[in-house]
């Protein structure tokens with residue numbers, strides 16, 4: 017087996033966490049090798065073909081996982097350079113300050129993080145700069161205090177969306193411009209019609225590949241291996257540090273080593289890799305003295321809501337605001353519900369499926385032309401029952417039993433009521449609502465499987481996101497989250513990756 021040893025840091029995975037961390041370390045002069053199991057997504061006509069992307073899953077992982085009842089499913093996740101950010105919706109929000117403390121929910125208590133908001137604040141600012149976030153401070157009442165301005169002003173609303181925004185304000189709600197990661201476009205205005213769930217051939221979307229990894233490679237200090245799946249981490253005889261990683265590249269197996277190894281495979285695969293790397297010193301998986309590796313998987317309760325009303329909505333890009341009202345206590349009651357955001361337009365086949373029962377015979381194009389597309393997110397709570405484990409043939413079992421669903425149901429009801437009230441202001445009939453809660457295969461917001469903390473008995477990683485049991489193993493993806501909050505996770509992953517990179521740089 018060939019051996020490679022000329023790197024300071026190995027980064028496993030090139031998504032939000034891995035590429036951002038690699039960018040920071042490469043710019044600091046560290047020699048970084050990024051190991052990515054996928055390849056580049058080609059820039060091709062199919063990038064914006066809803067049938068190819070959404071129905072056939074052209075860029076999705078060609079894998080089968082198993083649920084708690086041993087039912088196989090194809091996970092909605094992406095193995096490619098840039099990871100899931102290649103298809104993400106680039107809504108880049110800071111977690112709310114209260115999310116870092118304990119929060120009481122319908123379904124129990126969301127635990128505190130081992131660091132407060134202040135520890136991440138400077139890194140949030142750096143991540144907003146790197147990912148070209150367009151936003152406006154001082155409007156979102158829950159946006160935490162920030163020491164830096166957004167690098168770009170918020171995206172303008174399309175006319176129908178501006179009308180809805182004003183209506184919600186008239187009703188006493190608190191809409192705010194949605195912070196979005198968009199590179200300054202060569203064409204103005206940028207073409208953004210197909211956005212959430214699609215790779216962007218114009219490279220306007222600020223994803224981890226075009227923004228961070230490309231910058232790392234341009235520094236001359238980073239190397240990228242694609243098609244490089246890490247299958248095992250090897251430790252020294254005492255099991256105290258990682259001495260190498262085993263990489264499958266096509267038919268070949270290679271071993272690579274470096275003083276520091278960083279896991280950033282996404283929460284499910286990072287945990288699986290530690291479980292797969294069990295040895296005499298770590299019989300239940302690396303760094304698993306607590307028994308928590310793979311546990312506490314969270315995915316958010318996410319759902320799509322289409323409000324089919326009388327008013328036309330010809331907006332190509334409508335994803336320009338969110339609503340803060342239901343995130344904490346408020347008119348809806350004492351317990352939090354979650355986030356409401358507009359999202360990219362839904363494709364016609366998806367609409368037709370949603371409408372089959374409630375609107376039989378109504379053309380999907382007619383529904384699309386009169387709908388507002390909304391994305392709902394409620395927090396799910398960590399539970400040891402929700403976990404990643406290995407089956408006897410090495411494949412993945414992902415057990416997930418929803419927690420805190422009451423919050424999601426409340427959020428859905430409040431959002432429908434709010435949108436109906438907005439239409440009533442114009443004397444329009446209440447919209448027909450088409451709704452789908454994303455199921456457990458939709459692991460787009462996966463997190464929590466390697467939580468960080470101060471106590472080795474109740475966490476896998478220390479406060480610097482270094483394994484309690486392995487001196488040179490760090491984690492920089494969403495695995496580290498002790499709670500999921502109810503905001504989109506990427507900006508927090510990126511900010512924390514910058515924080516972890518700084519610790520690694522200091523150590524090196």
Ligand SMILES: Cc1cc2nc3c(=O)[nH]c(=O)nc-3n(C[C@H](O)[C@H](O)[C@H](O)COP(=O)(O)OP(=O)(O)OC[C@H]3O[C@@H](n4cnc5c(N)ncnc54)[C@H](O)[C@@H]3O)c2cc1C
Nearest residue numbers: 029031033053095099100105106107246281493494504506
């Ligand atoms: C359609 C969609 C819309 C989304 N919208 C938003 C949004 O608007 N805002 C937001 O904040 N988030 C959004 N997300 C979620 C966001 O993309 C993820 O939270 C984020 O990318 C997770 O970052 P990560 O670093 O943890 O993992 P990932 O980005 O998933 O990266 C993990 C990488 O590791 C690689 N890998 C896995 N195993 C191995 C291995 N064994 N060896 C080598 N490489 C490996 C994978 O191929 C992948 O490239 C969305 C996701 C999707 C799919």
